[in-house]
Amino acid sequence: MKSNPATPALDDITGNAPRHGSAGEVFGAFLKLGLTSFGGPIAHLGYFRDELVTRRKWIDEAGYADLVALCQFLPGPASSQVGFALGLLRGGPLGAFAAWAAFTLPSALLLLLFAFGAASFEGPAGTGLIHGLKVVAVAVVAQAVWGMARTLAPDRERASIALVAVLIVVFAAGSIGQIAAIVVGGLAGLLLCRGGPAPTVGHLTFAVPKRVGIISLALFFLLLFFLPAISAALTSQGLALFDSFYRAGSLVFGGGMWFCRCLRQRWSGPAG
Numbered sequence: 001m002k003s004n005p006a007t008p009a010l011d012d013i014t015g016n017a018p019r020h021g022s023a024g025e026v027f028g029a030f031l032k033l034g035l036t037s038f039g040g041p042i043a044h045l046g047y048f049r050d051e052l053v054t055r056r057k058w059i060d061e062a063g064y065a066d067l068v069a070l071c072q073f074l075p076g077p078a079s080s081q082v083g084f085a086l087g088l089l090r091g092g093p094l095g096a097f098a099a100w101a102a103f104t105l106p107s108a109l110l111l112l113l114f115a116f117g118a119a120s121f122e123g124p125a126g127t128g129l130i131h132g133l134k135v136v137a138v139a140v141v142a143q144a145v146w147g148m149a150r151t152l153a154p155d156r157e158r159a160s161i162a163l164v165a166v167l168i169v170v171f172a173a174g175s176i177g178q179i180a181a182i183v184v185g186g187l188a189g190l191l192l193c194r195g196g197p198a199p200t201v202g203h204l205t206f207a208v209p210k211r212v213g214i215i216s217l218a219l220f221f222l223l224l225f226f227l228p229a230i231s232a233a234l235t236s237q238g239l240a241l242f243d244s245f246y247r248a249g250s251l252v253f254g255g256g257m258w259f260c261r262c263l264r265q266r267w268s269g270p271a272g
Helices: 023-036 041-055 061-073 078-116 123-152 156-171 175-192 210-234 237-251 256-268
Strands: none
Touching (some): 041 061, 041 078, 061 078
16 A cells, blocks of 8 residues: 555556545545445445445445455454544544544444433343344344455455354454464465466555654554553543453454453453
8 A cells, every 4th residue: 555645545447436525524435334334344344335325435345355355354343444444534633533423423322321211221121122223133244244245255265265264263262262263364365266267457655744644653562562560550431441442352353242242251241
């Protein structure tokens, strides 16, 4: 990925790049997604594809697949990273912030309202309602996975890599299993996918100076290594809470389920 603000955000195979949008356009698109997207990160990736790739043509299929693969390789919830990157591609830094805010705020506000009304969900009626919502979430995630699978694993080789990755993360729980799946997937792709047809050449260009990237990477590792010591020395509950979420976001790859598991181990002991 290059860092040249003068270069179009995405060059397609014809040489014509989609026009840049405004932060307001990005905010409107992601606000719609934030109000209508249910499920976890995998489901969100499916919603992003339908709305921003298929309908709005902000990015092509090959570019979106590359972006998803990159965000799965990075620690933290993949859908948040993909949304942030799509906003950055379309509207620059303000577009990135607009995408994050518009997609996150609706669920945060609704979660706050549900927290205030949590007592009303007791009894058989409340238990049945919550159970029904959990079952529906499975269907939403399954639909998104199926839609992405047809694009990302269209042949036997790539479908096999995906299946092996699933088995690794199922039987080797935790960060070790996720990192192992990433390493095995990369090596398998190097061995099995080099003989296929040449991929469509397009490149993503983020208007972020190299210096900003280096500073951000340095801050990431400084906070990861020194924040626990600072939190313990200051005995601040707020700082300890920030440290817990930061470490969970820094060490968990893929979707939000592993993030929730990491937080549960931190605050409630080992998960059963």
